Amino acid sequence: MYISQVKDRVGEEIELRGWVYRKRESGGIIFVIIRDHTGIIQISIKKDNVDANSWNDANETSIESSIKVRGIIKEDPRAPGNYEIEAKEFKLIHKAEPFPITEYQSPELLLDFRHLWLRSQKMTKIMRIRSYVFRYIREFLDERDFYEITPPILTKAGGETGADLFEVKYFNEKAYLTESSQLYAEAMIFSLEKVYSFAPSFRAEKSRTVKHLAEYWHLEPEMAYYDMYDNMKLQEELVSYIAQSLARDHADLLKDFNVNIEELKGVEPPFPRYSYKEALDILKEKGSDKKWGDDFGVEEEKLLTMDQTKPIFIHHWPSEIKAFYMPDDPEYPGTVKNADMLAPKGHGEIIGGSERIWKLDELLDKMKKFKLNIENYDWYIDLRKYGSVPHSGFGMGVERVIKWLLNLDHIRDAIPFPRVINRVKP
Ligand code: 4AD
Ligand code: MG
Numbered sequence: 001m002y003i004s005q006v007k008d009r010v011g012e013e014i015e016l017r018g019w020v021y022r023k024r025e026s027g028g029i030i031f032v033i034i035r036d037h038t039g040i041i042q043i044s045i046k047k048d049n050v051d052a053n054s055w056n057d058a059n060e061t062s063i064e065s066s067i068k069v070r071g072i073i074k075e076d077p078r079a080p081g082n083y084e085i086e087a088k089e090f091k092l093i094h095k096a097e098p099f100p101i102t103e104y105q106s107p108e109l110l111l112d113f114r115h116l117w118l119r120s121q122k123m124t125k126i127m128r129i130r131s132y133v134f135r136y137i138r139e140f141l142d143e144r145d146f147y148e149i150t151p152p153i154l155t156k157a158g159g160e161t162g163a164d165l166f167e168v169k170y171f172n173e174k175a176y177l178t179e180s181s182q183l184y185a186e187a188m189i190f191s192l193e194k195v196y197s198f199a200p201s202f203r204a205e206k207s208r209t210v211k212h213l214a215e216y217w218h219l220e221p222e223m224a225y226y227d228m229y230d231n232m233k234l235q236e237e238l239v240s241y242i243a244q245s246l247a248r249d250h251a252d253l254l255k256d257f258n259v260n261i262e263e264l265k266g267v268e269p270p271f272p273r274y275s276y277k278e279a280l281d282i283l284k285e286k287g288s289d290k291k292w293g294d295d296f297g298v299e300e301e302k303l304l305t306m307d308q309t310k311p312i313f314i315h316h317w318p319s320e321i322k323a324f325y326m327p328d329d330p331e332y333p334g335t336v337k338n339a340d341m342l343a344p345k346g347h348g349e350i351i352g353g354s355e356r357i358w359k360l361d362e363l364l365d366k367m368k369k370f371k372l373n374i375e376n377y378d379w380y381i382d383l384r385k386y387g388s389v390p391h392s393g394f395g396m397g398v399e400r401v402i403k404w405l406l407n408l409d410h411i412r413d414a415i416p417f418p419r420v421i422n423r424v425k426p
Contacts, residue, residue, distance in 0.1 A: 004038035151181035185222035222393035343404035353394025
């Protein structure tokens with residue numbers, strides 16, 4: 001039985017297992033607050049109500065000890081959460097050594113003790129929500145006939161800029177940790193048509209920001225026959241599904257974060273759409289000096305999304321600042337058929353997506369322009385030689401999405417063991 005189920009069984013004798021969260025004593029009674037994955041509850045152990053072993057175990061109990069209790073559920077407005085277990089039997093499973101995390105610790109120390117800090121109420125809630133988000137993503141795509149695929153992590157070719165690759169020694173040659181599984185997902189649409197890979201991507205980005213991880217979980221759907229507008233529609237439906245499901249099923253968890261649940265419920269298609277050119281105009285009005293060809297940074301993302309309640313799309317970016325696989329769009333000269341999705345309130349880019357060049361000559365031209373080493377991409381080029389079809393896809397950084405949904409200050413709290421520029425332990 002779990003702590004969250006206690007309220008439905010008042011008066012009954014039950015058994016619970018958990019870890020000690022707080023402990024105090026007062027005149028022959030020991031009060032222990034325990035936690036499990038669903039919450040916390042107070043246990044009272046009275047000397048007269050339990051046998052000598054139980055009383056001894058309760059006395060020995062320390063913070064973070066694991067315990068088992070049998071007792072009666074009572075309603076008690078004085079107890080945190082309004083319920084209490086009156087113990088009949090109390091058993092210490094393992095006595096914890098003095099716990100190294102006490103109140104008011106520095107963020108750095110909490111990161112050093114991440115393996116223990118994951119037990120905190122805050123991290124427990126975030127990790128539950130993370131798991132729900134993973135579940136919603138798979139539910140959404142499985143319902144739409146997508147196949148989940150499993151791309152390689154060790155690769156020869158970068159899919160994006162290639163500048164931020166982690167190099168690894170691969171027997172007698174060099175290889176890299178993948179920065180995107182897109183190119184492999186593309187290879188698989190020619191048999192499975194609609195696929196997604198959900199795997200870690202690696203970026204050796206030297207930037208120390210609140211939204212960059214060196215290792216993050218990357219959802220990458222790829223769809224045969226989709227154009228950029230089909231692609232955007234799928235993205236806004238997916239993101240709405242995640243936000244609404246979470247607000248509907250887990251409002252209880254969300255209330256412990258600084259989020260507006262009504263706003264999350266209101267995340268529904270369509271999302272506002274601005275071309276890159278329109279975005280530049282908005283930025284200019286707001287005092288920015290960005291000009292055609294500039295990428296947007298934290299400042300611009302904030303200016304564009306601070307007063308938004310839903311994510312927005314910025315589409316048709318200048319071709320020279322976007323990836324080699326994106327086709328030019330003659331209807332918007334100088335730009336490609338792509339769109340980035342930015343989260344509200346300055347949380348930044350959560351999705352990057354585009355159509356893919358599907359014609360051989362066009363791809364070779366673009367690769368030449370980008371001065372790519374064709375040898376490393378021979379297999380990718382092959383895909384344009386045998387029954388090529390128009391297709392599109394996108395990549396979503398799951399930790400960025402969680403950071404936005406929970407309004408977290410830093411992306412590192414959206415993943416259990418964050419890898420950032422100065423940390424690869426624990
Ligand atoms: O925009 P990016 O670089 O696009 C790609 O990698 C494409 N190949 C994806 C595709 O079309 N299949 O990355 C996609 C998303 C970003 O929008 C962002 O949400 C996330 O990945 N992302 C990061 N998240 C955390 N830490 C980082 N260092 C990230 N870099 C990108
Ligand atoms: Mg991007």
